[in-house]
Amino acid sequence: MLKVFFANQIALGCAQAALTSLLALAVTLLARGRAVHLEKETVVALLRGIVQITAVGSVLVLLLQGPAWTSVLLLAAMMVAAAKMSAGRSDGLPGSFPTSLYAITAGAGSVIALMTGAGVIDTRITSLVPIGSMLIANAMNTNSLVLNRFRAEVESHSGLIETGLALGAKSTETVRPYVQVSVQSSMIPAIDSLRSLGIVWIPGLMAGMLLSGARPIYAAIYQFVTISMILSSSGLTALWCSLLIRRSVFSPAEQLTLRPRSSAAIAVRSRA
Amino acid sequence: MPPSPILRTLRLTREVAGEPIVDDVTVTVRAGSVLVVTGPSGSGKTSFLRLLNRLDEPTSGTVEFEGRDYRELSPRELRRRIGMVTQTAYLFPGSIAENLRFGPLQRGLDLAQNAVEELLNQVGLAERRNENVSHLSGGEAQRVSVARALANQPAVLLLDEPTSALDADAKDDVEKLILSVVRRNELTCVMVSHDLAQAARVADEVMIMRKGKVARFGAAREVINAEGFLC
Numbered sequence: 001m002l003k004v005f006f007a008n009q010i011a012l013g014c015a016q017a018a019l020t021s022l023l024a025l026a027v028t029l030l031a032r033g034r035a036v037h038l039e040k041e042t043v044v045a046l047l048r049g050i051v052q053i054t055a056v057g058s059v060l061v062l063l064l065q066g067p068a069w070t071s072v073l074l075l076a077a078m079m080v081a082a083a084k085m086s087a088g089r090s091d092g093l094p095g096s097f098p099t100s101l102y103a104i105t106a107g108a109g110s111v112i113a114l115m116t117g118a119g120v121i122d123t124r125i126t127s128l129v130p131i132g133s134m135l136i137a138n139a140m141n142t143n144s145l146v147l148n149r150f151r152a153e154v155e156s157h158s159g160l161i162e163t164g165l166a167l168g169a170k171s172t173e174t175v176r177p178y179v180q181v182s183v184q185s186s187m188i189p190a191i192d193s194l195r196s197l198g199i200v201w202i203p204g205l206m207a208g209m210l211l212s213g214a215r216p217i218y219a220a221i222y223q224f225v226t227i228s229m230i231l232s233s234s235g236l237t238a239l240w241c242s243l244l245i246r247r248s249v250f251s252p253a254e255q256l257t258l259r260p261r262s263s264a265a266i267a268v269r270s271r272a
Numbered sequence: 273m274p275p276s277p278i279l280r281t282l283r284l285t286r287e288v289a290g291e292p293i294v295d296d297v298t299v300t301v302r303a304g305s306v307l308v309v310t311g312p313s314g315s316g317k318t319s320f321l322r323l324l325n326r327l328d329e330p331t332s333g334t335v336e337f338e339g340r341d342y343r344e345l346s347p348r349e350l351r352r353r354i355g356m357v358t359q360t361a362y363l364f365p366g367s368i369a370e371n372l373r374f375g376p377l378q379r380g381l382d383l384a385q386n387a388v389e390e391l392l393n394q395v396g397l398a399e400r401r402n403e404n405v406s407h408l409s410g411g412e413a414q415r416v417s418v419a420r421a422l423a424n425q426p427a428v429l430l431l432d433e434p435t436s437a438l439d440a441d442a443k444d445d446v447e448k449l450i451l452s453v454v455r456r457n458e459l460t461c462v463m464v465s466h467d468l469a470q471a472a473r474v475a476d477e478v479m480i481m482r483k484g485k486v487a488r489f490g491a492a493r494e495v496i497n498a499e500g501f502l503c
Contacts, residue, residue, distance in 0.1 A: 159358070166356040167352075168379065
């Protein structure tokens with residue numbers, strides 16, 4: 001219907017963006033009715049999303065015509081940005097930015113490097129950057145889930161963790177069950193993506209490959225290749241993140257420094 | 273000759289957000305004695321106890337354990353020697369025996385079955401080593417918690433209101449059990465309690481805390497009488 005009113009492609013894009021944003025805001029209002037407050041976060045995310053993708057899209061047009069090494073810089077910048085956003089999800093977990101940066105670089109970065117070296121990812125900037133960015137984005141999501149879940153697990157099991165410490169256990173040993181739960185739960189989206197490939201969803205990359213003249217079977221197989229790479233990079237990211245983050249909630253004297261916020265509030269109230 | 277001091281706090285202070293919650297506490301605990309720390313809610317009793325096995329770090333001051341600054345020991349070794357039983361018995365999922373074996377296992381030691389049975393005898397849970405902890409009552413869970421702390425063969429036992437979460441019958445049982453275990457194993461004991469009557473029953477010495485400071489410290493009878501509670 002919008003095409004009837006907007007002949008110009010840019011104007012059509014703006015109208016489509018406005019309509020989809022309104023839909024997202026309507027959903028936010030519905031959530032508000034159920035006492036789930038996502039308004040501010042949604043508005044900020046929508047504004048950031050449209051500004052970022054438009055700006056990056058404009059810059060990409062220029063960069064994609066540049067030399068191959070430009071893609072390394074672009075992917076490195078994406079990893080730093082991903083680490084920053086992911087660390088923001090940890091809600092103040094100590095050391096979450098360096099942990100996220102190491103984990104995403106080691107997870108997504110190593111898979112990108114290995115697969116590019118093996119010829120699975122084309123070295124052309126027009127291929128390396130989009131596929132690399134998919135791996136980084138998914139690694140970021142996985143990393144955020146690990147951080148978020150780990151924090152929640154530690155907060156809700158602080159009594160058991162300190163009991164372990166009081167019995168002479170190594171600090172890393174006391175959080176081992178919660179590290180395992182965090183990694184397992186963070187991998188659910190990547191595993192489900194692979195399980196549902198072709199049945200529940202068809203990635204946009206496949207349509208692009210078909211439009212650019214690739215054989216349908218090869219385009220289909222390459223979707224599997226891409227999602228497999230996402231699974232590998234997400235898994236590596238989750239493992240690195242869990243290895244690094246488990247020490248961050250303890251002091252050098254093996255004291256739990258992350259306490260449940262509710263009990264901290266109670267302590268403050270009782271003092272008052 | 274009086275027993276030698278086993279624990280000595282030296283101007284022990286812990287601040288949180290700039291506020292002292294334990295404030296300049298200097299006390300000596302004699303080997304083999306039972307010290308009860310009491311005082312109103314928020315007076316710093318539990319915070320003081322957590323400093324003794326270094327679950328929290330002092331802002332200033334220190335603790336001497338067996339004549340040495342406790343920072344000379346690794347935190348893990350210190351916590352093995354100074355065991356702790358908390359108000360809520362946090363038991364690890366699994367059997368009673370697995371809980372008892374947890375501490376020694378951290379040092380690579382496998383607690384023998386007869387040692388497990390001996391500990392369970394002490395806490396009145398003989399022949400129940402294979403029972404899953406999820407089936408235990410509050411009082412039974414606290415008994416397992418005491419036995420688990422003993423499995424590490426500590427020199428000092430810290431007890432943070434170990435009976436306050438229990439009903440009246442279980443409270444009496446667990447209190448008697450703790451006393452018998454402490455005497456039998458010749459342990460030094462520092463126990464937090466908000467109950468002066470309990471302090472009168474179990475303590476050799478009593479320390480009363482108010483606003484993080486030591487308000488009174490001395491022989492149990494004298495301190496409790498001075499507080500207007502007749503022993």
